[in-house]
Amino acid sequence: GDEAVVDITAAFGGCTLRYGALCCTAGLEATRLTYGANLHNHPRHTAASRFVLLWGHNPAETNVHQMRWVHDAQERGAIVALIDPRSTDTADAALALGIARVIVDSGLHDAAFLERHAVGVDRYLDRLREYPLERVASITGVRALEIGRLALDYARLKPALLVAGFGLQRHHHAGQTMRAVSLLAALTGNIAVAGGGWQYANLNSHCLQDPPLPPEPTSVRRAIPVSRLGPALGELDAPRVAAAWVEKGNPASQNPRSLLVREALERLDLLVVVDQFMTDTARLAHYV
Numbered sequence: 001g002d003e004a005v006v007d008i009t010a011a012f013g014g015c016t017l018r019y020g021a022l023c024c025t026a027g028l029e030a031t032r033l034t035y036g037a038n039l040h041n042h043p044r045h046t047a048a049s050r051f052v053l054l055w056g057h058n059p060a061e062t063n064v065h066q067m068r069w070v071h072d073a074q075e076r077g078a079i080v081a082l083i084d085p086r087s088t089d090t091a092d093a094a095l096a097l098g099i100a101r102v103i104v105d106s107g108l109h110d111a112a113f114l115e116r117h118a119v120g121v122d123r124y125l126d127r128l129r130e131y132p133l134e135r136v137a138s139i140t141g142v143r144a145l146e147i148g149r150l151a152l153d154y155a156r157l158k159p160a161l162l163v164a165g166f167g168l169q170r171h172h173h174a175g176q177t178m179r180a181v182s183l184l185a186a187l188t189g190n191i192a193v194a195g196g197g198w199q200y201a202n203l204n205s206h207c208l209q210d211p212p213l214p215p216e217p218t219s220v221r222r223a224i225p226v227s228r229l230g231p232a233l234g235e236l237d238a239p240r241v242a243a244a245w246v247e248k249g250n251p252a253s254q255n256p257r258s259l260l261v262r263e264a265l266e267r268l269d270l271l272v273v274v275d276q277f278m279t280d281t282a283r284l285a286h287y288v
Contacts, residue, residue, distance in 0.1 A: 016241055017223040022255065024201050027169035030178035031200055035191075040199045041161075047072040048195030051157035053150075055083045055181055056092070057165030066163075073195075079157060081150060091140045092168060095147065096180040098136030100187055101128040102151035109155070110189025118186060155188050159196030166201075230260030233267075243270035252280040 031038050046052065046069035059067040074080055083095070103109050104125060114121050133144040140147075154160050162185050169178050182198045190196035224232035229251055233241055244265065252262045265271055265284050273285040282288045 015221065016236065017221055018226050018229065019223045020226040022226055024166050024169065026175040027164065027166065027178045027200050028203075030169070030175040031182060031198070033175075034179050034182050035186075035198065038201060038203050040202070041194060041197050043069055043199075043202065045194045046070055046161055047076070049073045049159055049161040050078050050195070051154055051160040052078055052080045053083070053154055053160065053162045054080065055162060055164045056168030057082075057163050059163070062165070079153060081153070092171075093173075093177040093180045094131060094136050094139040095142065096177070096184060097128055097131040098133060098140075098147055099151040099154065100124075100180075100184060101131050101136075102133065102148050103155045103184075103187060104128055106152065106155070108152070109187050113189040113191070114186065117191075124183065154184065158188070158190065159193045160185075160188065160190050161196055161199065162190070163199045227256055229255050230257045230262075230264050233264035234260065242268060243272075244268055245272045245274075246281055246285075247274040250275070250279040250281045252284060 028038055043066040046066060050073075052070055052073055054070075057063070059070060070080060083092075100109075133147055136142075136147055137144040154162075162181070164178065164181060168181065169175065171177065178200075182200070185191055185196065185198040191198070222236070224236070233244075252258060252265060255261050262280075262284065265281065270287075271281075271285045272287045273279070273282045275282050275288065278288070
């Protein structure tokens with residue numbers, strides 16, 4: 001995610017910068033708006049969980065260092081549940097609200113925790129009334145019985161850990177979806193509990209100090225949004241962008257309007273790509 005990338009552009013002097021992101025930013029901002037900061041338990045506390053809910057997350061292949069803690073929790077009797085988001089843009093938010101509705105209707109929410117720590121609870125509870133199980137089942141394609149069982153297990157088996165993957169927030173209005181999902185931890189009082197909580201991106205693992213860099217240039221540098229990389233590179237003049245350094249990215253196929261991105265990169269006098277793989281962008285580069 002972009003939060004983990006050190007800004008090495010200071011070493012290039014008066015270069016054109018980019019701002020925004022196409023990675024995990026929507027989920028990070030959703031977490032910040034909901035909980036104030038992107039903080040969570042150390043992954044080793046997963047072993048203390050009685051219920052592990054993986055939402056749009058595939059740790060067996062993409063988070064193998066934590067998967068051993070999931071296996072450890074299973075060996076101690078924990079239940080592991082998986083929700084895969086590859087459906088529609090609205091299904092995940094509806095499912096999260098439907099699960100919350102079941103929990104509240106069953107009286108399994110932590111009212112004391114919400115009273116002490118939460119703001120806007122009444123509006124949230126009012127919103128849940130719009131998502132009875134039957135409606136959620138029709139939106140998601142998941143049977144009402146299965147949604148209800150998942151909700152009750154998540155609420156009753158404590159501590160319960162909810163881990164969301166990056167795929168969950170790569171959709172339209174994904175920030176609101178992430179907020180709806182993340183609120184399940186607060187609703188059930190699974191915050192600040194070993195083996196519980198909401199986990200996303202694990203920014204606490206970024207513990208290395210930034211490398212020493214030259215001081216920032218005193219002149220104001222231009223900046224273009226990542227989402228408009230292709231059009232912006234074609235529009236900039238006085239001066240035009242003549243060279244680009246691409247590190248750990250593949251904008252030729254991953255950025256919006258990729259054809260314009262490719263055309264803009266092909267017009268550059270110099271393109272350097274730092275990557276482990278011969279990506280579409282690397283194939284356009286003068287140096288890899």
